[in-house]
Amino acid sequence: MKKGLKKYSLFSLVRNALSYHQHWQEAWRSPEPKKAYDIVIIGAGGHGLATAYYLAKEHGITNVVVLEKGWLGGGNTGRNTTIIRSNYLWDESAHLYEHSLKLFEGLSQELNFNIMFSQRGVINLSHNLHDLRELSRRVNANRLNGIDSEILTTEQVKALVPIINTSPRSRYPVLGASLQRRGGVARHDAVAWGFARGADARGVDIIQNCEVTGIRRNGAKVEGVETSRGFIKANKVGVVTAGHSSVLAAMAGLRLPIQSYPLQALVSEPIKPVLHTVVMSSTVHVYVSQSDRGELVIGAGMDAFQSYAQRGSFAVIEHQTGALLELFPIFSRLRMMRQWGGIVDVSPDASPIVSKTPIKGLYLNCGWGTGGFKATPGSGWVFAYTIARDQPHRLNEPFNLERFTTGRLIDEHGAAAVAH
Amino acid sequence: MSQQRNRLATGGRIDRTRPLSFSFNGKHFEGYAGDTLASALIANGVRLVGRSFKYHRPRGLLTAGSEEPNALVQLGTDAASEPNQRATQVELFDGLEAVSQNCWPSVGLDVGAVNNTLSRILPAGFYYKTFMWPKSFWKYYEHVIRKAAGMGRAPESPDPDCYDKMHDHCDVLVVGAGPAGLAAALAAGRAGARVLLADEQSALGGGLLGRRAEIDAAPAAEWIAKSISALQAMPEVQLLCRSTVAGYYDHNYLTIAQRLREGSDPGRRCDKPRQRLWKVRAKQVVLATGAHERPMIFRHNDLPGIMLASAAQCYINRYAAKPGDIAVIFTNNDSAYEAALDLAEAGVTVVAVVDVRTAAESPAQAAVRSRGIEVLYRHAVVAASGRRRVSAAKVMALDDSGESVSGAARTIRCDFLCMSGGWSPAVHLFSQSRGKPSYDASKACFVPGQSVQAERSAGAARGSFALAECLTEGHEAGVAAAAAAGFQRPGRPAKPPVAAKVDEAPLQPFWLVPAAPPGAPLNKHFVDVQNDVTAADIALAAREGYRSVEHLKRYTTTGMGTDQGKTSNINALAILGQTLGADISAVGTTTFRPPYTPLTFGTIVGRDIGALADPVRMTPIHSWHVANGASFEDVGQWKRPWYYPRPGESIQDAVNRECLATRQAIAILDASTLGKIDIQGPDTAEFLNRVYTNGWKKLEIGRCRYGVMCGEDGMVFDDGVTTRLGEHHYWMTTTSGNAARVLAWLEEWLQTEWPELKVYCNSMTEHWATVGIAGPFARQLLSELTDDIELDPKAFPFMTYRAGTVAGIAARVFRISFTGESSFEINVPARYDLALWNTLMTAGEQYGITPIGTESMHVLRAEKGFFIAGQDTDGTVTPLDLGMDWIVSKQKDFLGKRSLARPDMLREDRKQLVGLLPVDPQEVLPEGGQIVTDMDQKPPMNMIGHVTSSYYSVNLKRSIALALVRGGHKRHGETVYVPLENKVIAANVSEPRFYDPEGKRMHA
Secondary structure: OOOOOOOOOHHHHHHHHHOOOOOOOOOOOOOOOOOEOOEEEEOOOHHHHHHHHHHHHHHOOOOEEEEOOOOOOOOHHHOOOOEEOOOOOOHHHHHHHHHHHHHHHOHHHHHOOOOOOEOOOEEEEEOOHHHHHHHHHHHHHHHHOOOOOEEEOHHHHHHHOOOOOOOOOOOOOOOEEEEEOOOEEOOHHHHHHHHHHHHHHOOOEEEOOOOEEEEEEEOOEEEEEEEOOEEEEOOEEEEOOOOOHHHHHHHOOOOOOOEEEEEEEEEEOOEOOOOOOEEEEOOOOEEEEEOOOOOEEEEEEEOOOOOOOOOOOHHHHHHHHHHHHHHOHHHOOOEEEEEEEEEEEEOOOOOOEEEEOOOEOEEEEEOEOOOOHHHHHHHHHHHHHHHHHOOOOOOOHHHOOOHHHHOOOOOHHHHOOOOO | OOOOOOEOOOOOOOEEEEEEEEEEOOEEEEEEEOOEHHHHHHHOOOOOOEEOOOOOOEEOOOOOOOOOOOOEEEEOOHHHOEEEEEOOOOEOOOOEEEEEOOOOEOOOOEHHHHHHHOHHHOOOOHHHOOOOOOHHHHHHHHHHHHHHOOOEOOOOOOOOOOEEEEEEEEEEEEEOOOHHHHHHHHHHHHOOOOEEEEOOOOOOOHHHHHOOOEEOOEEHHHHHHHHHHHHHOOOOEEEEOOEEEEEEEOOOEEEEEEEOOOOOOOOOOOOOOOEEEEEEEEEEEEEOOOEEEOOOOOEOOOOOOEEEHHHHHHHHHHHOEOOOOEEEEEEOOOHHHHHHHHHHHOOOEEEEEEEOOOOOOOHHHHHHHHOOOEEEEOEEEEEEEOOOOOOEEEEEEEOOOOOOEEEEEEEEEOOEEEEEOOEEEOOHHHHHOOOOOEEEOOOOEEEOOOOOOOEEEOHHHHOOOOHHHHHHHHHHHHHHHHHHOOOOOOOOOOOOOOOOOOOOOOOOOOOOOOOOOOOOOOOOEEEEOOOOEEHHHHHHHHHOOOOOHHHHHHHHOOOOOOOOOOOOHHHHHHHHHHHHOOOHHHHOOOOOOOOOOOEEHHHHHOOOOHHHOOOOEOOOOHHHHHHOOOEEEEEOOEEEEEEOOOOOOOHHHHHHHHHHHHHHOEEEEEOOOOEEEEEEOOOHHHHHHHHEOOOOOOOOOOEEEEEEEEOOOOOEEEEEEEEEEEOOEEEEEEOOOOHHHHHHHHHHHHHHHOOOOOOEEEEOOOOEEEEEEEOOOHHHHHHOOOOOOOOOOOOOOOOEEEEEEEOOEEEEEEOOOOOOOOEEEEEEEHHHHHHHHHHHHHHHHHHOEEEOOHHHHHHHHHHHOOOOOOOOOOOOOOOOOOOOHHHOOOOOOOOOHHHHOOHHHHOOOOEEEEEEEEOOOOOOOOOOOEEEOOOOOOOOOOOOEEEEEEEEEOOOOEEEEEEEEEOHHHOOOOEEEEEOOOOEEEEEEEOOOOOOOOOHHHHO
């Protein structure tokens, strides 16, 4: 904790209650942007804020600004289905996401902000022989990588999630599953707010409603960014703008191998707890968990077309809900309360790019596809390292931009058979 | 049965000849047909309906419509139970059972109400600030928090009801059948447009149903009835009641949820679905969605008995149900005066109208005063009191600024309190259509801005609240929408319906009643009553920096309940604006998301559930497989025979028998699921040359060639045999699971990159069926069934094709092999498939013909080292990794070629396909097992590959496996290890070819 920041606790709640909560500090300031910073981070989503936080905390660099065109945490950080797990197939992915999961495990205390990380377990279902092979492959790989992962029989799935339909007569019966007990969910907004508060307390400026309109370069070197509030000079610029990465990179003259798609999600009305574990099935395409408010939080698929429109689309929801009711027939009389879309940046190998670029001082953190939330602290941590030292950490070294030309891909969609 | 003590003796749109009995919280009551659960509860004097989400405060009915935040009930029992139903929208039926939610042991005595006593330390977002110590305890805290959360309960067994879907197109969709909507539908209908009019209520008429008004110089009810008959007489007009327009998507695509009946119908009778989802594509849309009245924000404004003025008016006029006997009315506009008059007319004692405005001359105010009702101008209700229902209102004078109160407080006893803070147009659908609402300061509300799609708003939905305006605007919108859809009424224009213009004194925006006494903290001034968000919570959020409306919403949870803030959002925004000293227009609104009101999952799915969840694909021989005891596996949507166990056989026994028969006698395989693409056109050879890695320019007519396709990344994507049937005619086969993907891939290239190629692809997968026969006696068997195909290996060599007659059926016969045996794939039109199969089975009996499933096929091909795309490859494997250098042309270009030249493709330690022979020949490696070389390491271990395919081979009398291993091609002979949970299996790396490596048998 940084000095000057008033700590949150039950005691502080009681103390403030006496004064009718009139004396709580701002969670973050709203300063005027300075003319120059050591580092500009574009995008105050979870990853950008985490980057700023770890730049200050791990590397002592506090002359940092995070620029946000809207409100902080308003992109995919505030739109995802909050699933956290690290049971990835490939070593590179597994190590990165496991690093992130470990950071999540102490994050509430570190940030002094309860992000409600609930390690209630993540189940990935298998519905056919191909799924079972891939399941075994992934669980074996996880085990040898030191990541908790276990195989469940259909009966064990039923014991853990009694409301799931395991009938062999269902269209795609449940044949087995993997379970990562340390996986779970966290309160997504709180992750952004906690990092924002932590970064701000360490001196980082967070400027909301400040859109970056250009990236100024001098030859192969970055000089700063043009914004709706004027030019801001910086020798290092980190782009962390999920859903808009290609647009920002293009401002610096970089063409990224990224395609952007709307990803659909929805929540039900709140009901009393019936589902205590996160259940995912990439074969029938369902991701569902029940929030602490009681809503079923349900992830659906991507729209079939590329778009920047953050809109709910109905066709995807229809298809997804069919699969949901096959798995959970008792949900049929429950109701969808809200649906929305977020824009995901998908790279050719469905793995992220956390990398230096051919332009000196320009760094990229993008391409997390449908699974970026779970990586928030880990992504910020390695990106801060990369920017501070102008060289990647061993954990993100494989996630470089060059891999699309060298061919050293980390192909998560071909291989994992697990949606993110 | 209790009396309906608050039912008026006359009036209302209820059918007093049809009494209905129902129970609420176990107590029995009676109501009438035409009642909602809410109106029936009011008629029976029931005030306490539910408990709030966070503080478990007692709550009653706030509204009479779909915007209700409080009165949520659990409807029905067991499998037909439904949580979170708004009592204001549940139509009463005989035998209805409902209970209150979120309370224990009862709604009257609720233990959770302890939260209310603790509310001072539980402000907005308190949970972000605590429950962090000790670190490991969150799971216990969470357990308690979770138990407290949620509202109603999910049913415990599957839904007994059935749902339905309808697709529709119309010229004009009119949303809402109030005065504006009916006028619009009439105008558009008269112009000849195909009109769909949808309204969420059980009757058409919208807000008119709850008011006493006159249209065309007659009671509104008469105008409604006349309008309905006029509309019903128009053949192109469809009227939908109980139908909520839920979503407004791109290109004027809207969804409508229609409730066909209440309650449940046991036995899943699909001829009587419970709800139907309409998916409508409309040329033009008229949004006549009306407006929501806003509550006033004062201390304890959430007590049961405090309701919107329009709701009280509606209960009296529409349902003849009196919310109480003594009323206080609190308002900032004239509409509540109309309510006051209606209440007084119905025999309610209206003790006072408290108006924040100064006295003004308007007919409504004059009428109220002339009835002897006291009007307290420039006053405000600063607090309500009462325990489980309101019993008094505390009223104080406002000072000039309106920002504080002064003078002595006066306590006015009452048993209900009506409030009106003005009206908010229901811009939800407009906002969903991507329109941006703009703030109209003169009306103190957000109104629709510029249209983005082909829609227009009319009446209260665009802030024109007066009835006369609703009628003319609705009419004009109907005329304009019809014209835009291409329909103009011939002759002179129709006249709009007319209502008298009424002068109104202007509304005075008044968002928050100041604390009393002045300087006291704001306490329990509820803004969002469902989620217990107070004005103090909003101020706290702003103080802490959560100043964007989205931050406010997420931090305080305001507007996040099942009502999605219909009565609270605008108040919350205004209070945020006041706190920040910013204009409400600068604060903006949150995004309105679909659906307008919650949408039942069953309705979204319709009939696509159970067996219809996803189409089941079966080959023409499926019935034979079932009759002969096949065990099936799902391959994509296909059901494929996995193996054919005989009584008492295990899967391994059956597979052993099938594999032996293939190598020793004759096997028969249903291969109809293989993807088949008919490709024609003069540029086909060039096209194939580009999509396959090998050369295709010199393939002769009648010859088959095996090919591998790569993605742009150079990774193996699919494989199969393609045959040249004629000069410009080819026949491509793909793997079963990839058939659609391959066709889409071909089309993508043809349509987007190479439109100049004259090539035409057609899927023939289900038009032609394929039966494979393989084994030493396959030729013998075939020779007995054909006399026009010469079967001699010289005349009909391996990898060629012949057309002829087999078993009297015109057939295409291919000499290709996946098992490594001499085999023939016989293709016939699908309808002859079963006949062919039966003939082969009968004729083959003497040779020991044996049907084999996919499992045996996989074992047999693994003995030969043939890979399966998607099993032995995973999108990261090149043809070179598979050891298939021979199939990758160096001369020509093909999809993926450049990627194969990337540095990483040339690394020697790429993962390559090898064979694995377990050291113990009886031990079968598990597929998916990871491979290491050094068993002394601790995790993370260095994994060099994994087992992709693994079987016991009865022909080889040992276990075999295929694996992808780093640098595998140079590791032949090495011993590697597969560490499992409780043991380690050692295996030797080998060539991935275990049986007949020269391929003599299949060429034979």
